[in-house]
Amino acid sequence: MKKTLIGLAVLGTCMTNAYAQSSVTIYGIIDAGVTHVTNDNASRTTLEAGQMQVSRWGFRGQEELGGNLKAIFDLEGTLLNDTGTAGVGTGTPSTTSLFDREASVGLTGDFGTLTFGRQNILGVGSVGLADPMNLAFAATSPNVLFAAMNHSGVYGPFGANNGGTALRQNNSVKYISPYFHHVGFALMRAFGEQPGSTDKSKYEGASAFYHTGPFGASAAYARMTDITGNAMLKSYALGLRYTGEKFAIRSTYSSNELNTTQRRISVFGIGVDLPVAPALTLTGAVYDTRHTGDAHDNSQQYIAIAKYAFSKRSTGYVSIGRAVTDTVVSATQINLAQGFVSVGSDSANRFTMGIMHYF
Template sequence: MKKTILAMAALAACMSTASAQTSVTIYGIVDAGIAHTTNDGPTGDRNTVEAGQMQTSRWGFKGTEDLGGGLKARFALEGTLLNDTGAAGVNTGTPASTSLFDREASVGIAGNFGSIDLGRQNLLGIGSVGLADPMGLAFAATSPNVLFGAMNFGAVYGAFGTNGAGNSALRQSNSVKYVSPSFGGFGFGLMHAFGEQAGGIQRSSYSGVSAFYNGGPIGVAGAYARMKNNLNTDLLTSYGVGAKYTMARAVIKGTYIRNEVDSTNRTIAVAGVGVDVPVAPAMTLTAAVYNTKRYGDQFDQDSQQYHLIGRYALSKRSTIYAAYTRANTSNVVDLASGTAAGFGAGIINLAQGVVAPGSDKANRFTVGVMHMF
């Protein structure tokens, strides 16, 4: 009997050790809001249910294995949820028209040296400059920093990098990413994505570098990226900086991001500033302003967005919110383009998702709920 008890105790101890060494987490965000948009083109106002407003709805798996000596193996699989319709995954280009894990699919090693991950991953700027986004990367489908700063507007940036024409450049497939450990608050990242095309190593490739500092109340980051088209005949470069300062009663954040197309000299720049103000233990107000400009080619355009957001935490995992957005553009979005993006005849919709074709301004009111699991 004693031997049996001892054997069971030893087995339990081994199982406990194995459990401590390996972990797998299922997680996600389900977010939806009701939006009322005024002056939505010639047809008037519009009411919609939109997924992923405060944060993009997503689901995923992540795990680590402790290899000893401070070394860990890890993986991450994350996909978009379109919970307003029940769909999952978005178009990521060649080779698949849709991807189950469009947001991330990576495996790597982490230790005292930093981390190395391989697969489909965010651009370096998302994890550095993106942390200072005035809205905290909220309203990703309409945010100038996400659409233009992070190059998520496929009709404008899809010809560059690994994803193929018409698709977002915000994430890159076939990539290798290194992120350093923190040295007194300082760190850096390096990333390269292979175009995997015969006849030229630079075809459809991405290369990027970032640097950041996070110490006490101050956070500062910068990122640089360059992407080639599939024939290696054109180049897209992006530069971004961001900073945030935490005070006793507010957090001030600001970013400036600029990207340029070599063949046309087209430049799109986004400047944003915002402030988070806790007004109660469970409630935070956010005010943010973005100015987006296009210049360098034969088209000069600009757009402004103004945001006011209120968040109320019902718990650590559930939040309700209300938001107001005002958007103006210098050009009436082209009606003859024949695309939902309003992209055609040389005019780019710099207020994509808010100002509709046939308009040059709009207001949007949103109320919603977000749950994290």
């Protein structure tokens, strides 16, 4: 009987250790704000989700496999908490994907990280970290819409996303290296899975990044084709970041070009964070977006944000912004201030107040 009890105790300890070697985390962001936008000919007031950061939820897990090797997975979807729905439409025809932001599984260890599934393009994980306003106001940010190629009316047909925007790619393999003397790199390939061709609807990307102390720099390159394999979209981007005790400064430059029309869209941005009190941070950002090649247009955005941290998880914010374009926006042109300046206007002012909670 004594031996049996000892055996059960040992077995219980082993099972406890086995369970301790794996974990699953539920995480997310709930963000909502009241926004008032005044255009040349109209104004509107809305309650919108995902202002400071896109509202999301997800499951992230890992399991220890021994030898510093881990199996990992990540499932993440958009939350539209202003209406209570989850997931957004992707692809053509549009279908709601529950985990539209990420759906990947892979391995990580001393060799780096290798993942498979639906994933962000490489620029998001490198240059995106230097975005002037920390990827706030994603629905109107030039870096999200044009640098990350998330404007559906412009970048829909390219890459392995069934007609969806280029920001996230289906059927992809991504490798991220460990740091070597503060330098790392990443490679990614998304397969178009078109019969008889490996060149149709593909994505290929590479990035490099450098971080030491308060300084960081990153660069990304990508090329992707449409379903014919003839039209190719190429892009490159650079990001610089300095994060000090008294201030932080971030700057990005990106450009992408379509070979069939020579359309080029470029975005330059710069922003500064000023911590004026332990819980209060002020952010100022400027973006200049240019469309050249097949057409010529120019747009600027000027953003000011005040964020107050109620706790480590909850933040209140107030923002004012202004956007201007060279020409009056029409229903048929590429709108360089998408979602900010309305059709029939060439400028707009925006005021937003909201709260964001991490869990």
